[in-house]
Amino acid sequence: xKLLVKNIKGLVGAYELAPALLCGKQMRALPIIENAxxxxxxGKVVDFGEMxxxxxxxxxxxxxxxxxxxxxxxxxxxxxxTHTVFAASREGEFVDRINGLxxxxxxxxxxxxxxxxxxxxxxxxxxxYAHALQRVKHLISMGTTxxxxxxxxxxxxxAELKMLRVIQRLKANVxxxxxxTFLGAHALPMAFKEDKAGxxxxxxNDMIPRVAEERLADYIDAFCEDGYFSVDDTERILAAGAxxxxxxxxxxxxxxxxxxxxACVRHNALSIDHLEELxxxxxxxxxxQQKSGQQTIPVALPSCSFFLRIPYTPAxxxxxxxxxxxxxxxxxxxxxxxGNMNFVVSLAxxxxxxxxxxxxxxxxxxxxxxxxxxxxxxSLTIGHDANFILTKAIPTLAYLPYAFGxxxxxDVFVGGKVFRK
Ligand code: NIG
Ligand code: FE
Numbered sequence: 528x529k530l531l532v533k534n535i536k537g538l539v540g541a542y543e544l545a546p547a548l549l550c551g552k553q554m555r556a557l558p559i560i561e562n563a564x565x566x567x568x569x570g571k572v573v574d575f576g577e578m579x580x581x582x583x584x585x586x587x588x589x590x591x592x593x594x595x596x597x598x599x600x601x602x603x604x605x606x607x608x609t610h611t612v613f614a615a616s617r618e619g620e621f622v623d624r625i626n627g628l629x630x631x632x633x634x635x636x637x638x639x640x641x642x643x644x645x646x647x648x649x650x651x652x653x654x655x656y657a658h659a660l661q662r663v664k665h666l667i668s669m670g671t672t673x674x675x676x677x678x679x680x681x682x683x684x685x686a687e688l689k690m691l692r693v694i695q696r697l698k699a700n701v702x703x704x705x706x707x708t709f710l711g712a713h714a715l716p717m718a719f720k721e722d723k724a725g726x727x728x729x730x731x732n733d734m735i736p737r738v739a740e741e742r743l744a745d746y747i748d749a750f751c752e753d754g755y756f757s758v759d760d761t762e763r764i765l766a767a768g769a770x771x772x773x774x775x776x777x778x779x780x781x782x783x784x785x786x787x788x789x790a791c792v793r794h795n796a797l798s799i800d801h802l803e804e805l806x807x808x809x810x811x812x813x814x815x816q817q818k819s820g821q822q823t824i825p826v827a828l829p830s831c832s833f834f835l836r837i838p839y840t841p842a843x844x845x846x847x848x849x850x851x852x853x854x855x856x857x858x859x860x861x862x863x864x865x866g867n868m869n870f871v872v873s874l875a876x877x878x879x880x881x882x883x884x885x886x887x888x889x890x891x892x893x894x895x896x897x898x899x900x901x902x903x904x905x906s907l908t909i910g911h912d913a914n915f916i917l918t919k920a921i922p923t924l925a926y927l928p929y930a931f932g933x934x935x936x937x938d939v940f941v942g943g944k945v946f947r948k
Contacts, residue, residue, distance in 0.1 A: 603672025
């Protein structure tokens with residue numbers, strides 16, 4: 528199968544050689560070729576250039592041609608943090624929050640993550656899979672062509688395995704790359720209400736080995752937060768995950784700074800996600816680590832801040848200090864019931880003062896690094912998956928985040944083919 532996209536107003540993120548993780552000022556550089564063409568063969572990017580340098584094509588047989596006059600081509604979004612598998616929505620809690628309750632108040636009365644865990648325990652795998660599959664198709668139609676999905680609404684061995692098996696089936700049945708993360712340490716289940724140490728032991732001694740044995744997760748996660756899991760719990764879980772080859776992608780600093788960032792840095796976690804709160808000590812730990820050549824990638828989740836009315840991750844502080852940043856949706860029924868990366872890219876510009884280039888890099892190149900898939904997705908590098916968004920006709924690239932809430936996607940291509948639900 529061959530595809531030629533011609534007359535592209537702006538071809539964004541095309542490279543001869545794959546970019547590495549972008550840090551600090553590097554995040555402002557986003558290559559755009561004006562009046563360009565892009566060639567795809569067997570699902571991979573094979574070449575690109577300017578229309579006036581087009582070498583022409585000797586063999587037009589079996590070639591599909593798309594005319595992108597007035598339109599942009601950008602790499603498909605990489606959403607590196609979601610909880611896409613869940614049993615039911617939680618709009619009741621949304622209304623409770625409008626009426627004055629906080630996320631903590633709702634959790635204290637048995638809502639929140641435990642609400643989702645009760646609903647998940649009651650639903651069968653088939654049903655969970657069917658709903659999650661519809662959600663993933665919807666995400667792809669909004670331009671997400673690489674996805675991470677966590678467990679964490681099971682909170683028992685059996686229910687966590689059920690969630691992870693659903694993710695495994697999704698991996699096998701959708702055309703995009705999916706990575707899975709085991710989040711047994713998401714909240715303390717009722718069965719261990721008075722015994723947090725016992726639950727952490729259960730995660731370490733029973734759950735992690737079983738998940739690893741069945742090869743159900745690529746990464747390990749924990750909700751490092753006051754009232755959930757301590758820095759010490761998180762470190763034990765990170766160490767246990769590492770024994771089985773699962774790097775950490777940790778929920779940290781959503782509401783409070785406990786020292787979880789430094790702990791994640793000590794364990795060379797792959798990413799630290801949320802960071803709505805960030806202390807000087809957290810920043811120093813990341814800068815010290817960077818000097819040694821390692822980098823735990825900060826991931827901001829601006830649509831979670833938007834929905835909960837909590838602070839936004841201080842992106843300017845992070846980027847201006849010379850660090851990297853990725854952005855993701857956090858799609859989940861409690862704190863972010865939207866998996867729309869277009870909105871996240873807009874919010875990053877509007878509320879976190881990231882430039883359109885920084886924001887797009889954070890949602891593509893850096894997000895791919897946060898899933899260790901930078902050699903395959905996140906940019907339109909020769910040899911990489913031909914996953915991209917064809918926009919509607921727009922005046923400039925900045926128009927994309929500027930016109931927030933508009934659907935500016937004409938088509939989403941996965942492996943060089945237009946995606947249809
Ligand atoms: O990333 N903070 C922890 N986990 C999710 C929320 C889970 C829920 O409320 O269902 C998050 O925001
Ligand atoms: Fe999350």
